[in-house]
Amino acid sequence: MFASLSDRLTTTFKTLRGKGRLSPADVDATVRQIRLALLDADVSLPVVRAFTAAVRERALGDEVNGALNPGQQVVKIVNEELVTILGGESRRLRLAKNPPTVIMLAGLQGAGKTTLAGKLGYWLKQQGHAPVLVACDLQRPNAVTQLQVNGERAGVAVFAPEPGNGVGDPVDVARRGVEHARARGYDVVVVDTAGRLGVDADLMQQASDIRDAVQPDEVLFVLDAMIGQSAVDTAKQFDEGVSLTGVVMTKLDGDARGGAALSVVTVTGSPILFASTGEKLTDFEVFHPDRMAGRILDM
Amino acid sequence: LSRDTVDETTWEEVEDILIGADLGTGPSLELVDRLRARLAGEGRSDVRTVLREELVRAVDPTLDRSLAVTASTDPTTGAHRPAVVLVVGVNGVGKTTTVGKLARVLVAQDKDVVLGAADTFRAAAAEQLTTWGERVGVPTVRSETEGADPAAVAYDAVKAGVELEADVVLVDTAGRLQNKRDLMDELGKVKRVVERHGPVDEVLLVLDATTGQNGLMQARVFSEAVAVTGIVLTKLDGTAKGGIVVAVQRELGVPVKLVGLGEGADDLAPFEPEQFVDALLD
Ligand SMILES: Nc1nc2c(ncn2[C@@H]2O[C@H](COP(=O)(O)OP(=O)(O)OP(=O)(O)O)[C@@H](O)[C@H]2O)c(=O)[nH]1
Ligand SMILES: Nc1nc2c(ncn2[C@@H]2O[C@H](COP(=O)(O)OP(=O)(O)OP(=O)(O)O)[C@@H](O)[C@H]2O)c(=O)[nH]1
Numbered sequence: 186m187f188a189s190l191s192d193r194l195t196t197t198f199k200t201l202r203g204k205g206r207l208s209p210a211d212v213d214a215t216v217r218q219i220r221l222a223l224l225d226a227d228v229s230l231p232v233v234r235a236f237t238a239a240v241r242e243r244a245l246g247d248e249v250n251g252a253l254n255p256g257q258q259v260v261k262i263v264n265e266e267l268v269t270i271l272g273g274e275s276r277r278l279r280l281a282k283n284p285p286t287v288i289m290l291a292g293l294q295g296a297g298k299t300t301l302a303g304k305l306g307y308w309l310k311q312q313g314h315a316p317v318l319v320a321c322d323l324q325r326p327n328a329v330t331q332l333q334v335n336g337e338r339a340g341v342a343v344f345a346p347e348p349g350n351g352v353g354d355p356v357d358v359a360r361r362g363v364e365h366a367r368a369r370g371y372d373v374v375v376v377d378t379a380g381r382l383g384v385d386a387d388l389m390q391q392a393s394d395i396r397d398a399v400q401p402d403e404v405l406f407v408l409d410a411m412i413g414q415s416a417v418d419t420a421k422q423f424d425e426g427v428s429l430t431g432v433v434m435t436k437l438d439g440d441a442r443g444g445a446a447l448s449v450v451t452v453t454g455s456p457i458l459f460a461s462t463g464e465k466l467t468d469f470e471v472f473h474p475d476r477m478a479g480r481i482l483d484m
Numbered sequence: 485l486s487r488d489t490v491d492e493t494t495w496e497e498v499e500d501i502l503i504g505a506d507l508g509t510g511p512s513l514e515l516v517d518r519l520r521a522r523l524a525g526e527g528r529s530d531v532r533t534v535l536r537e538e539l540v541r542a543v544d545p546t547l548d549r550s551l552a553v554t555a556s557t558d559p560t561t562g563a564h565r566p567a568v569v570l571v572v573g574v575n576g577v578g579k580t581t582t583v584g585k586l587a588r589v590l591v592a593q594d595k596d597v598v599l600g601a602a603d604t605f606r607a608a609a610a611e612q613l614t615t616w617g618e619r620v621g622v623p624t625v626r627s628e629t630e631g632a633d634p635a636a637v638a639y640d641a642v643k644a645g646v647e648l649e650a651d652v653v654l655v656d657t658a659g660r661l662q663n664k665r666d667l668m669d670e671l672g673k674v675k676r677v678v679e680r681h682g683p684v685d686e687v688l689l690v691l692d693a694t695t696g697q698n699g700l701m702q703a704r705v706f707s708e709a710v711a712v713t714g715i716v717l718t719k720l721d722g723t724a725k726g727g728i729v730v731a732v733q734r735e736l737g738v739p740v741k742l743v744g745l746g747e748g749a750d751d752l753a754p755f756e757p758e759q760f761v762d763a764l765l766d
């Protein structure tokens with residue numbers, strides 16, 4: 186749909202070859218093309234601004250000036266910088282020294298939390314763990330049933346003491362979920378929470394209360410790859426509300442460029458741990474920064 | 485935006501507002517160019533007023549945003565025919581919730597409504613819709629078998645609507661990403677099978693206001709598959725402005741008809757172009 190950065194820069198540099206050093210106008214045109222490519226990929230504006238300022242110098246130094254194909258050289262640099270940011274703090278899931286490990290899922294409505302709970306449960310079980318999923322979305326119609334079905338499909342236990350649909354206290358269920366795990370010997374607790382808006386003060390307080398009640402080892406921000414410019418504010422709000430420790434990108438089986446990955450890592454400083462790539466239990470993988478960078482730049 | 489003279493910083497601010505609202509770079513830059521030309525031509529400096537005017541014009545208040553939800557009589561058989569509304573979109577945008585809310589609106593207008601749970605795929609999707617049906621007091625037609633043929637369920641829902649002499653049948657479908665060919669084909673089939681009862685009156689594409697530039701792709705592909713007749717823009721109660729619908733409307737020539745403003749049964753409203761623009765500039 187949109188021109189890739191590579192195509193854009195080929196056009197920008199068409200007149201350049203053989204001309205020698207980049208003029209100040211070439212420099213501006215290059216930075217502008219990088220900016221547009223990132224914006225078309227849904228990277229948030231403030232993040233684009235910081236990023237282009239940071240690559241400006243490198244993209245316009247000798248490694249580009251001397252290059253046979255300056256356009257490709259700039260693309261290479263931008264790609265490298267993206268990979269560095271996206272994978273800078275790449276790490277594995279943090280497990281508690283004294284089990285159970287508690288993983289809390291948080292995010293906007295419909296991002297893919299409940300689906301992810303099933304996938305995480307399945308994946309953890311494959312890794313030799315004994316996980317339990319805890320149903321703390323007592324709000325969305327039949328969220329509890331949805332988690333129970335996902336747990337059943339994954340062959341993973343589900344702790345769902347309250348029926349939901351407006352009945353039950355999510356903070357209390359979360360606390361009891363961890364007690365339940367301790368009593369029954371489950372070593373990982375995955376806490377599914379209701380979708381909420383970053384601007385919803387009451388629900389963010391509730392999320393924060395859930396976090397305080399279970400002291401999670403990981404608070405994973407579940408993020409839809411299709412999200413646009415609001416990613417940066419939303420990520421900030423969740424980070425302030427529940428202190429995120431990691432990110433999971435969902436719906437990466439779609440054709441969205443997923444520039445929000447860059448936005449969220451930049452503003453929260455939390456690494457992306459996993460990618461969700463479909464509706465099935467097994468559509469789940471460890472996050473690959475290089476693939477994500479290529480995807481954002483459409484390479 | 486309230487300075488007397490319009491300098492470059494102001495134009496950058498305007499561009500940032502538009503891009504930040506997910507209008508997209510192309511439409512945003514175009515709009516800024518048009519504004520610049522207009523202000524220069526008319527010797528004006530009230531950027532905000534003219535920007536608002538241009539945006540309202542782009543959103544087009546003259547479009548017909550009414551819903552086709554009136555029952556009719558089959559011209560050949562004379563049989564009662566409920567209006568049929570198909571609700572489609574990618575995963576998690578708010579289709580099922582919108583069906584529930586829309587049913588509430590229609591019930592308040594004294595219409596008899598039947599829901600069809602043609603999402604036979606996602607865990608507890610039919611239960612979720614049934615809960616909505618109970619909440620607003622309308623019956624839900626669903627299959628008890630997991631993974632049942634969604635076209636068959638949709639067909640049965642309309643059949644029930646005909647038999648019950650309902651005014652409207654709202655068919656909820658499974659979320660699907662537009663780049664999944666088989667799932668888009670399946671959706672086409674759902675529509676064709678429903679059409680054995682007669683034409684589908686509305687095909688509502690649900691777009692999430694937080695969606696970025698991919699929204700245009702969604703609109704294109706869904707339109708090709710099932711001829712979308714209206715957009716529902718959900719989750720406008722958050723910080724996202726939903727600016728992608730400006731390009732969607734322009735490209736498809738299909739209006740935004742409804743907006744979702746929350747998770748409750750009453751959080752659905754008609755789309756108001758001026759309100760949308762004011763929120764966008766807020
Ligand atoms: N294609 C695709 N669909 C996904 C993916 N992850 C989740 N989904 C779908 O997205 C929709 C929403 O997923 P849920 O798991 O219910 O999302 P949630 O965040 O729990 O939603 P709420 O609890 O309502 O906030 C469902 O249709 C899922 O099947 C993914 O990686 N790819
Ligand atoms: N804040 C807010 N949340 C909404 C709105 N509409 C729907 N939601 C929430 O978004 C989530 C997903 O809604 P659903 O109706 O299940 O979405 P869907 O499109 O049917 O999802 P799938 O069938 O899984 O593809 C739920 O948590 C809803 O409560 C809205 O207008 N505002």
Ligand SMILES: [K+]
Nearest residue numbers: 719720722724
């Ligand atoms: K919003």
Ligand SMILES: [Mg+2]
Nearest residue numbers: 298299322328
């Ligand atoms: Mg959920």
Ligand SMILES: [Mg+2]
Nearest residue numbers: 579580603609
């Ligand atoms: Mg649904």
